[in-house]
Every structure is written in C-alpha cells, then in structure tokens.
Amino acid sequence: MLWNWQQPDWPNFNYDKSLIDDFEKQLLLGAGLLFGAFKHLNEEDKRQLTIELISNEALKTSAIEGQYLDRDSLQSSICRQFGLIADNRKVSPAEQGIAEMMVNVYRSFEAPLSHAMLLEWHKMLTNGHRDLSDIGRYRTHSEPMQIVSGTIYAPKVHFEAPPSAQMMAEMQRFIDWFNASASNGTTPLSALLRAAIAHLYFVSIHPFEDGNGRIGRAIAEKALAQCLSQPTLIAIAYTIERDKKTYYSALEQANKQNEITAWLIYFAKTVINAQSYTATWVDFLIKKAKLYDRLRGQINPRQEKVLTRMFREGPDGFIGGLSAEKYIGITGAPRATATRDLQDLVGKGALLRHGERKHTRYFLNFGK
Structure with a gap:
C-alpha cells in the first residue's frame, strides 16, 4: 500500500470545496453570535469561561490519546499560567505541561507558526517524560513511525509516516504552507478548510516521537483563531473525544489518498458541533449571572x-x-x-x- 505522502501528488490535497461552503457560513455566523454573547459576560465569568474551556480541552485532548488527567489540577495549573490565584495543590508534570501548551496556543494565536514554536510546544507536552529520546526536536530514530493496533503477533498497521530523515524538509514545507494559507498570507484559505487540512497534513508527517495528535489539534485551533482574528475557545477535542472511534477512522481513510473531501466534511461537522458546545457554555454563564442578580441578598x-x-x-x-x-x-x-x-x-x-x-x-x- 502507498500512503498519502508516498503518492506523486503529495502534499497537494484535492477536494470539492463546495461541499463545506455551508459549514464555513455556519462557522462565521456562530462566531459572530458567540462574540456578541461574550460581551454580555462580566470579567469574572469571562475568566471562568476561558479557564473552563481550556482545561476541558486539555483534559479531552489527552484522553483521546489514552492519558487521563485530573481536572482540578489542570485548572489550578492554567490559573497559574494566567497569573491568577490558585491553590497549592501538587500538579503532575503531565498536567503542567499540557496546561502550559494550551495557554501558549491561546495567547500566541496571531504569531506565525515556526519550528521554534512547535519544538517548544513539544517540550511542554513531554514534560516529565523519561521514555523518549527526542524531546523538543523532530524524531531521529531509524525505525518506521507506525500507528499500530492488535497483538504483537498479528499487528495491524493503520498508518506509516515518512521516515525520520525527511522530517526537516517535510516540516519546513508544512510551516511554509501554514503561514502562506493564513488570512494575510500569499495563498489564503477559508477557516474550516485551512484547519482541516492543517490537522491532517501535520499528523500525516507525524514529526514527533510522541504528542503528534495533541499538537495537531492545537494547530487546527490556531488555524481557526487566525482566520477568525480571535481565540475561538471552540471545544474541538471535547467533541472528538465523545466519538474518537469515528475520528481515528476518518484519519485512517484520509491517510490513504490525497483526495480528502470526506475528511473535510467530517472535520467541518466536528467544528460546528464544537462551536455549539461553546455557545452552550456562554449561554449557561449568562443565565448564571441573571440568576445571581435575582437572588442577591436573599440566600x-x-x-x-x-x-x-x-x-x-x-x-x-x-x-x-x-x-x-x-x-x-x-x-x-x-x-x-x-x-x-x-x-x-x-x-x-x-x-x-x-x-x-x-x-x-x-x-x-x-x-x-
């Protein structure tokens, strides 16, 4: 079998963009409604929303990879990253690392993507790991980078990434494409199209020894935020984790060819559902404020x-x-x-x- 990166048209993905145009319109409409509703929150609720959604994304993007973290510890670490008062609870290196990365993604959404940024994210994400040889750098091992399931005696290879020797060239091409496809780039793409391709493109290269899925989802978030000109706080990982079997199936199918319309549709639906969840949180906090106003001095x-x-x-x-x-x-x-x-x-x-x-x-x- 030839994987997508082994085919002559790599990485020139082809697709029917008209099939996600309606999703693009829904995204922009939803972003406008969210921005308008967000303005009705007081500063305390805005902070709560930001911390809740970032911590939830950190929790769920880790759970997708089978790593289950403590929610309270994550929130404590995220509060510290924002310079807010937090408790003195002990936070594990894994919780501190993913918190640092998620807050950095939130704060630096406008900055162009770079090797330095990605390597720093990897250092944060692998905080405390002693089982990796390549931390804060692209993988260097000579063995094939494969996604495998099943027993050791009868493994099933779901995907094999490009060899380590190609990492710098592949990642330079990816970073150039990502920055050129931004709204202010030389070949701009619409928000959902860019985010969907960015995620698939990155995880197809699989440049790191570990953490590719989590960083790939962060890149998709960065792509959306840049196109919408503000941090989105869209609950992508939360939505994916609720049906991660479908997520992995969609990725596996997309890794076999460079016609990716089916992947774009899957990803677009996921983002729209994620945006709806974020809207539910904003509405919840607005109702909370109204309830407290009604009860003030009575409880x-x-x-x-x-x-x-x-x-x-x-x-x-x-x-x-x-x-x-x-x-x-x-x-x-x-x-x-x-x-x-x-x-x-x-x-x-x-x-x-x-x-x-x-x-x-x-x-x-x-x-x-």
Missing part, C-alpha cells in the same frame, strides 16, 4: 456555596441532580437545616425539584 452562605458548586459542574450539572446528601456533604449542615435550605431555594426559584422522598433531586432553575 445564606450555605446556599451560596452549594449554588457555586453546582455551577462548577457546567451546563450538564450534577449527574442525576443534587440530593439532600450532596447538600449535607458540601455544607456540613444538619439534615433538617439542609431540608429547609433546599425548600427555600425551590421557593425562591433557584432550584427545580424532581421526585419524592429518597429519590428527590434538585436542578438549577433558569426559567424565571
């Missing part, structure tokens, strides 16, 4: 602590809702006090009650 410290904890769970809230036991666990209040507090929050329209007796659960009420 006690216990109730405020519980509402704050519920809002930390994001738009999906507590799985299964808030129980009286959870209320007691959060506040330390006696059961009778917890019952009165919860009834009061329902009466004030802060919570909705569902179920009876031991099955009673409470949910945030944004309806009033």
Whole structure:
C-alpha cells in the first residue's frame, strides 16, 4: 500500500470545496453570535469561561490519546499560567505541561507558526517524560513511525509516516504552507478548510516521537483563531473525544489518498458541533449571572456555596441532580437545616425539584 505522502501528488490535497461552503457560513455566523454573547459576560465569568474551556480541552485532548488527567489540577495549573490565584495543590508534570501548551496556543494565536514554536510546544507536552529520546526536536530514530493496533503477533498497521530523515524538509514545507494559507498570507484559505487540512497534513508527517495528535489539534485551533482574528475557545477535542472511534477512522481513510473531501466534511461537522458546545457554555454563564442578580441578598452562605458548586459542574450539572446528601456533604449542615435550605431555594426559584422522598433531586432553575 502507498500512503498519502508516498503518492506523486503529495502534499497537494484535492477536494470539492463546495461541499463545506455551508459549514464555513455556519462557522462565521456562530462566531459572530458567540462574540456578541461574550460581551454580555462580566470579567469574572469571562475568566471562568476561558479557564473552563481550556482545561476541558486539555483534559479531552489527552484522553483521546489514552492519558487521563485530573481536572482540578489542570485548572489550578492554567490559573497559574494566567497569573491568577490558585491553590497549592501538587500538579503532575503531565498536567503542567499540557496546561502550559494550551495557554501558549491561546495567547500566541496571531504569531506565525515556526519550528521554534512547535519544538517548544513539544517540550511542554513531554514534560516529565523519561521514555523518549527526542524531546523538543523532530524524531531521529531509524525505525518506521507506525500507528499500530492488535497483538504483537498479528499487528495491524493503520498508518506509516515518512521516515525520520525527511522530517526537516517535510516540516519546513508544512510551516511554509501554514503561514502562506493564513488570512494575510500569499495563498489564503477559508477557516474550516485551512484547519482541516492543517490537522491532517501535520499528523500525516507525524514529526514527533510522541504528542503528534495533541499538537495537531492545537494547530487546527490556531488555524481557526487566525482566520477568525480571535481565540475561538471552540471545544474541538471535547467533541472528538465523545466519538474518537469515528475520528481515528476518518484519519485512517484520509491517510490513504490525497483526495480528502470526506475528511473535510467530517472535520467541518466536528467544528460546528464544537462551536455549539461553546455557545452552550456562554449561554449557561449568562443565565448564571441573571440568576445571581435575582437572588442577591436573599440566600445564606450555605446556599451560596452549594449554588457555586453546582455551577462548577457546567451546563450538564450534577449527574442525576443534587440530593439532600450532596447538600449535607458540601455544607456540613444538619439534615433538617439542609431540608429547609433546599425548600427555600425551590421557593425562591433557584432550584427545580424532581421526585419524592429518597429519590428527590434538585436542578438549577433558569426559567424565571
């Protein structure tokens, strides 16, 4: 089998752009609506949204690769990167590294892509690794770089990347293409088209010993941000991780040829869904602000602590809702006090009650 990079038209991808034109329009419309809604958030909620979405992306882009990190530690590290007060919890090198990289991607979205930037991202991402020989540089090993599954006795090769000896030439060509395809470049491309090609192109080269998927998704985010002229905070990794089997299947098919229309459609749908999730978060925080305005001066410290904890769970809230036991666990209040507090929050329209007796659960009420 010839892989995409072994074919004579590499890396001149071909596609039917008309099939993603409607997605491009949806992206631009959604970006405008998000920007307008974002302006209605106060500074505290803007910071919360930024930290929540960056930490969620860091968590999910790692989970796609089978690395499961601690959410609270990630958020703590991201807060430190932004110079915000954080707790003194111990953060693992892996959590610190991905936090540093994600914040750097967010802050430096306007800067052209360069070898130095990519190598620095790799150093951050592989923080604490002792099992890699090439950290902060393109791979140099002589063995084939393969994506393999199955047993050692009957492996299935899903993809084989170009040999290490070609890395500098391939990456120089990739970086030149990426910068030329920016909005202010010599051959600009539309946002979704550029981001989709950038991700596929980069992971097809697979320039690093480890971390290619995570850096490839960061490059796609950078491409979108540059085309939209602002950090997007689009939850690409969150959306991919929810159905990563389809993601890997789409990549595997795209690695076999340089006609990539099917990949573009998959990626465009993924980004639109990711943008919708971000819009859900913005709407959630706007509703949060309105609810707090309505309750100002009407709730006690216990109730405020519980509402704050519920809002930390994001738009999906507590799985299964808030129980009286959870209320007691959060506040330390006696059961009778917890019952009165919860009834009061329902009466004030802060919570909705569902179920009876031991099955009673409470949910945030944004309806009033």
